[in-house]
Amino acid sequence: MCLRNLLRRRFRTSLCIFGVSLATVFIVAIGATTTNYTTVIREMNIFFRGDVVVVAEGAMVIQAFPVIGGNIPESVVEKVQQVNGVKTAVPMLVRFGYQVEAVIQLAPSNVSIGIPSGNWSVLVGHTPLKPGGNWPSSDPDKKEVVIGSSLAKQYGLTVGSKVKMENMNLTVAGILDTQSALLSRSIILPLELAQRLYYGHTMWIGNMVVAQPEEEGTEKEVANRIEAETLGVEALTTDERNEIVEPLLHDIETWNIGISGALYLLSMILVITVAMMNVSERRRDFATLDAIGAPKSTLFRMVITETTLIGLLGGLAGIVLGSIAAILIASIYTNIPLSMFFFDLFNIVSPLLMIKILASTVAVSCIAAVIPAIAASKMNISEVLRSEY
Amino acid sequence: MIVQTQELTRTYRLGASVIMAVNKVNLEIKEATFVSIVGPSGSGKTTLLNLIGLNDHPTSGKVFFKNEDTSLLTNKERRKIRLQNIGFVFQTFNLLPTLTALENVELPLALAKIPLKPQREKAIQFLEAVGLTDRLQHRPKELSTGEMQRVAIARSLANNPCLILADEPTGELDSETGYEIIKLLLSLCRKHKTTVVVATHDERVAKASDVKYSIRDGMITQDSG
Numbered sequence: 001m002c003l004r005n006l007l008r009r010r011f012r013t014s015l016c017i018f019g020v021s022l023a024t025v026f027i028v029a030i031g032a033t034t035t036n037y038t039t040v041i042r043e044m045n046i047f048f049r050g051d052v053v054v055v056a057e058g059a060m061v062i063q064a065f066p067v068i069g070g071n072i073p074e075s076v077v078e079k080v081q082q083v084n085g086v087k088t089a090v091p092m093l094v095r096f097g098y099q100v101e102a103v104i105q106l107a108p109s110n111v112s113i114g115i116p117s118g119n120w121s122v123l124v125g126h127t128p129l130k131p132g133g134n135w136p137s138s139d140p141d142k143k144e145v146v147i148g149s150s151l152a153k154q155y156g157l158t159v160g161s162k163v164k165m166e167n168m169n170l171t172v173a174g175i176l177d178t179q180s181a182l183l184s185r186s187i188i189l190p191l192e193l194a195q196r197l198y199y200g201h202t203m204w205i206g207n208m209v210v211a212q213p214e215e216e217g218t219e220k221e222v223a224n225r226i227e228a229e230t231l232g233v234e235a236l237t238t239d240e241r242n243e244i245v246e247p248l249l250h251d252i253e254t255w256n257i258g259i260s261g262a263l264y265l266l267s268m269i270l271v272i273t274v275a276m277m278n279v280s281e282r283r284r285d286f287a288t289l290d291a292i293g294a295p296k297s298t299l300f301r302m303v304i305t306e307t308t309l310i311g312l313l314g315g316l317a318g319i320v321l322g323s324i325a326a327i328l329i330a331s332i333y334t335n336i337p338l339s340m341f342f343f344d345l346f347n348i349v350s351p352l353l354m355i356k357i358l359a360s361t362v363a364v365s366c367i368a369a370v371i372p373a374i375a376a377s378k379m380n381i382s383e384v385l386r387s388e389y
Numbered sequence: 390m391i392v393q394t395q396e397l398t399r400t401y402r403l404g405a406s407v408i409m410a411v412n413k414v415n416l417e418i419k420e421a422t423f424v425s426i427v428g429p430s431g432s433g434k435t436t437l438l439n440l441i442g443l444n445d446h447p448t449s450g451k452v453f454f455k456n457e458d459t460s461l462l463t464n465k466e467r468r469k470i471r472l473q474n475i476g477f478v479f480q481t482f483n484l485l486p487t488l489t490a491l492e493n494v495e496l497p498l499a500l501a502k503i504p505l506k507p508q509r510e511k512a513i514q515f516l517e518a519v520g521l522t523d524r525l526q527h528r529p530k531e532l533s534t535g536e537m538q539r540v541a542i543a544r545s546l547a548n549n550p551c552l553i554l555a556d557e558p559t560g561e562l563d564s565e566t567g568y569e570i571i572k573l574l575l576s577l578c579r580k581h582k583t584t585v586v587v588a589t590h591d592e593r594v595a596k597a598s599d600v601k602y603s604i605r606d607g608m609i610t611q612d613s614g
Contacts, residue, residue, distance in 0.1 A: 004487035288483040291444050292497050292544070293472025295465075382445035385435065385479070385556075 002305040009278065016274040017314045023263040023270075024318020024361050025325055031357065032326035032349040034256045038249050040181040045242060047123070047182075050216065052223045053236045054080055054089075054209040061236060061244055065094050065111075066207050072233070074204040079230045080211050085222045087214040090115065090122045091206035093194045110151065112165070112187040114194020114206075120146075122210055124176065124183060133159045133174025140193040144173035150184035163187075166197050211235070264360065267314070268368040275307050275372035286376045287384035296377040303373035304366055311365025315358045322357075323349045390456060391552055391584050392418040392441055397450035399436050399607075410436040412607035413450065418600075420551065421582040423575055425595045427612075428604035434588035435556050437604065441586065442475050442554045443467040455551075472501055476545025476583075478574075480557035482537040484529040490516060490540045491525040497547040515543040519573060535566035542573060546581075553577070555587045559594065571597055 006013045047064040054076070055061055059069020072091070081089040093114035115123055117138035129135070129146065136144035147157060152175045157163065161172045170189070178184050189197070191206065199205050213222045223235035236244075279286070286299055326349050327341040341348055399411040410433045418424055418441075428434050439445040440452055443459055452459045454470060462470070476497075477483075484493045494512040503511070516525060519539040529537055538558060545553050555574060559567030571587075571594050578585045587594055595601045601612040 001485075001487060001492075008487050284481075284483060285485055288477075288479070288485070289496075290468075291442070291471065291477050291483075292500065293468050294500050295468065298500070382436070382439040385439060385444065 002302060002309060005278070005282070005302075006306055006309060009281075012274060012277070013310065016270060016310050017317065019270045020267045020310060020314025020361065020365070021317035021321060023267040024315050024357060025322040027260045027263050027357055027361075028319055028322025028349060028353070029325035029329060030256060030259055031353055032323070033329050034252050035350070035353065036181075036330065036348060038252055041245055041249060043180060044182055045238070046180075048210050049238050050213070050219060051122075051238075052086075052211040052213065052219055052226060053241060054211055054226055054230070054233050055207065055236070057232050057234055059207070059234070061234075061241060064241060065096070067096055069207065071205045071207050072209060074206075076230055076233060077206065077209050080209050080226055080233075083211070083222065083225050083229055085214050085218055085225060087212045088119075088122075090119045090210045090212075091191060092123070092208050092210065093191060093198070093206050094208060095194075095198065110185045110187070111182060112189065112194065112197075114189055114191040114197075116191045120188070122212070123188065124178075127176055127178045127180070127183060129174040130159075130177045136173045136188070136190050136193070138190060140190055140196060143168065143170045143193060145170045145187050145189040145193075146174040146176055147172055147188075148176050148180075148184035148186045149178055151187070168197055264364045267311075267361065268364050271307050271310060271365050271368035272371060274310070275303060275369050276375065278306065279303060279372045279376045282376075283379060283384050286379050287381040290379065290381040291385065299377040299379075300373045303376050304369045307365045307369035307372070308362055311362040312358075314365075315361035318361065319349075319354050319358060323354070390417055391420045391454070392416075392586075393453040393456070394441070395451045395453070397437075397440060397452060398448050399433075399440060399445065400448045409607045411440060411447075414604075414607070414609045416602060416609060416611070418552075418584060418586060420584055421578065422584055422599045423578045423597065424584070424586045424600045424602065425598035426586065426588045426602045426604055426609070427590060427592070427595045428588075429590055432604045433607040434604055436607075437609070438554045438556050438586065438588050442477060443471055472497065473548055474550050474552060476547070476550040476553040478538070478541050478545050478553060478555035478558045480560040482529070482534075482541045482561070484537055484540055484544070486529050489526050489528055490521060490532065490536075490543075493529070493540055494543045494547055497544060501548050512543075512547065515546050516540070518546070518577075519543045533566075534561050535563075535569065538562060538566075538570050539573070542570070542577070546577065546583075549581075551584060553583055553585045555585065557589055558587060559589065559591050567591065568593065 044064050055066045056070030059066040077091045095112045157172050163170050219237045223237050226235035330348050331338045394414050394416050397414040401408045495508050498508040521539050574585050603610050
């Protein structure tokens with residue numbers, strides 16, 4: 001009966017469902033995108049946990065990696081290595097958003113990481129290579145690289161495939177078997193090869209050093225010593241790296257909540273307006289039901305059920321369209337083809353997020369219906385019936 | 390006595406003025422009688438029916454239903470009496486437009502929590518009684534005005550009420566159809582021993598009734614003969 005009541009005013013009901021779904025689309029798209037963004041950022045802090053990351057003074061560091069900033073000469077690496085309490089100092093050359101041509105076009109979100117051969121575990125920990133793969137040869141002339149699984153999948157690369165970066169032909173020696181957002185989009189190569197790739201044969205350049213303390217828990221002291229003994233660098237502990245991004249992440253989450261709240265409010269206003277119109281138009285129906293003895297609760301429930309249906313249908317449509325929007329945004333943002341994301345839909349928009357948003361949309365519609373439902377159940381039947389004639 | 394009123398008065402405020410819709414009405418309606426309340430538009434017929442039907446509260450005076458003072462009842466108890474004891478027939482039929490004829494008749498039965506199967510059987514039986522067996526699945530907009538009023542009558546009979554209140558049941562109908570509706574109400578009154586109170590300005594209805602009241606400016610008088 002409730003569904004039929006809604007269908008009686010098809011255009012209005014459709015518009016209302018469309019309005020709710022539109023709000024839900026934005027909630028899903030913004031929610032999924034910000035959640036992914038913050039998850040990736042937080043995930044990056046897994047790297048080098050307990051170690052000190054040394055970067056050039058003034059470099060912009062997002063969690064463990066310098067995104068923008070100056071280079072570090074080889075002498076800095078040697079100095080860091082000599083600091084008391086430092087077990088190893090591993091230099092790296094990290095490049096976000098590099099330009100490549102020809103064989104593959106890599107996205108701005110992709111990252112290439114140059115690291116001295118044999119020190120792979122400092123970066124990837126225990127992450128294995130897919131069967132048949134090997135870590136790159138220490139000989140830079142062999143021009144071997146390891147690539148992330150997402151890149152391999154996107155470009156159909158296997159062990160032995162050729163890729164071209166900065167006019168240099170490289171060979172895929174292995175593929176990382178990982179779900180990590182950063183590693184799966186990485187090209188890992190020997191440091192010397194990375195230096196050749198970006199700066200030519202003669203230059204030794206890195207842009208970060210990972211200093212592993214000799215003893216656990218001495219991270220802060222080691223960082224202080226590095227900064228005291230080495231000019232022109234910043235030594236960041238795990239906590240300090242977190243502190244850099246936490247305000248940013250907090251702001252993103254606050255904006256997400258704020259925007260979602262505003263959209264829920266808009267949905268609520270829309271549902272209230274439509275429900276009030278429906279109740280006002282059906283005054284005679286409600287009065288008739290009342291006259292023949294329908295309990296107030298029946299009238300109340302009828303309005304609540306109708307708006308809940310609007311919320312449910314709008315929410316479902318919004319989640320479907322919002323998921324598509326979230327995939328589109330992710331695809332545009334990462335330059336990864338849409339087709340790859342469709343199989344990973346639940347990684348972009350988690351089922352939990354979908355359920356949360358659907359439940360919230362239905363709840364908002366239910367709450368919005370309370371005022372119209374009270375109006376329907378508190379109707380003065382004699383007045384309505386009298387005013388008919 | 391099924392309904393009795395004592396000095397029943399209902400006033401309305403219309404801006405600064407007070408309208409006396411029903412003015413100290415005393416009437417007695419016996420069981421199984423066909424009663425007409427005749428009066429022109431605005432004389433207070435609908436207000437009186439709403440008061441008798443427990444849809445409205447009097448400004449002063451009392452309504453006794455089956456000798457029970459209804460002013461002492463809660464809204465929930467009044468609602469229960471309406472559901473179980475009173476059937477309403479409105480001038481504009483007041484059928485729910487989204488429901489079929491059958492579903493409209495089933496509605497009071499569903500509200501009375503009659504199980505689905507007997508609910509359906511009873512509704513069909515009442516629609517048969519008003520001659521609408523071939524219109525069960527039609528929505529109100531697919532029915533003629535006469536058929537709509539028949540559905541409304543079938544709905545009013547659904548819970549076997551002892552009192553049917555019909556407010557201008559022939560008002561929207563042509564003369565011939567109106568006459569058939571009156572015949573139908575009269576036959577129901579005789580056959581089921583149901584009390585029928587009809588508010589009308591149709592003299593033919595008045596002539597067919599056992600008791601005739603006239604109402605003018607909210608004041609009622611019983612016509613002899």
